[in-house]
Amino acid sequence: MKTKNLFTVFAAVGLLTFNACKESKENEQHEMTEQTSDQQSSDDALSVKQGVEAAKDASENINLDTLPASIQEFISHNYYGYKMVSAVKDPLCSGMEAIDVTVEKSDSPSFSLIFKMDGQFVQQETDINLNELPKAVLNQLNTGFKDYMPDQNAEKLNLADQSINYQVDLSKGQVKKEVVFKEDGTVVCTEE
Numbered sequence: 001m002k003t004k005n006l007f008t009v010f011a012a013v014g015l016l017t018f019n020a021c022k023e024s025k026e027n028e029q030h031e032m033t034e035q036t037s038d039q040q041s042s043d044d045a046l047s048v049k050q051g052v053e054a055a056k057d058a059s060e061n062i063n064l065d066t067l068p069a070s071i072q073e074f075i076s077h078n079y080y081g082y083k084m085v086s087a088v089k090d091p092l093c094s095g096m097e098a099i100d101v102t103v104e105k106s107d108s109p110s111f112s113l114i115f116k117m118d119g120q121f122v123q124q125e126t127d128i129n130l131n132e133l134p135k136a137v138l139n140q141l142n143t144g145f146k147d148y149m150p151d152q153n154a155e156k157l158n159l160a161d162q163s164i165n166y167q168v169d170l171s172k173g174q175v176k177k178e179v180v181f182k183e184d185g186t187v188v189c190t191e192e
Contacts, residue, residue, distance in 0.1 A: 062087040062099060070119030071101065079113070081105050093167070093180045093189040098122060112155075124158040125167070132156075136185030137166050144187070145179065148172045 064084050082103040090100040097117050104110040112125040148170035157165040170177045180188040
């Protein structure tokens with residue numbers, strides 16, 4: 001009888017232990033599932049946030065038919081024979097929102113024409129080789145930005161007031177920087 005009672009006690013303890021282990025294992029699996037689900041939700045939220053940030057950084061295309069009439073008239077009067085190819089909303093180095101219109105003409109250089117959002121002309125941008133920059137700008141690049149690597153091309157900016165500036169894209173590892181210089185090498189603005 002004692003053996004039977006002892007066996008019953010051991011069986012009951014074993015059953016309770018087995019159930020406790022089973023519940024513990026189920027709880028662990030449930031917690032792991034919740035953690036995986038939480039991680040997936042966190043990853044999804046991060047992905048959405050990165051997508052939104054990327055969209056903010058990207059230039060926004062503009063339908064050519066929706067450009068202000070003043071821009072279309074300016075181009076037809078001042079760039080006779082040129083065809084508008086594309087337009088994007090693209091902020092200037094100063095942070096001002098602007099419209100960048102690319103124009104092309106057969107057997108002629110293409111230009112980017114920059115306008116304020118209200119249609120007022122700001123500047124014409126022309127691609128140039130880095131070695132075409134004024135000596136003062138090259139000196140400033142070599143002294144003030146010596147840790148940065150310039151792109152092989154730069155842009156000559158013919159401003160509405162007839163002055164000339166130059167834009168150079170620089171990089172240092174993953175850091176990219178756009179710098180605008182006056183002809184005398186003075187930095188007008190910098191944008192990262």
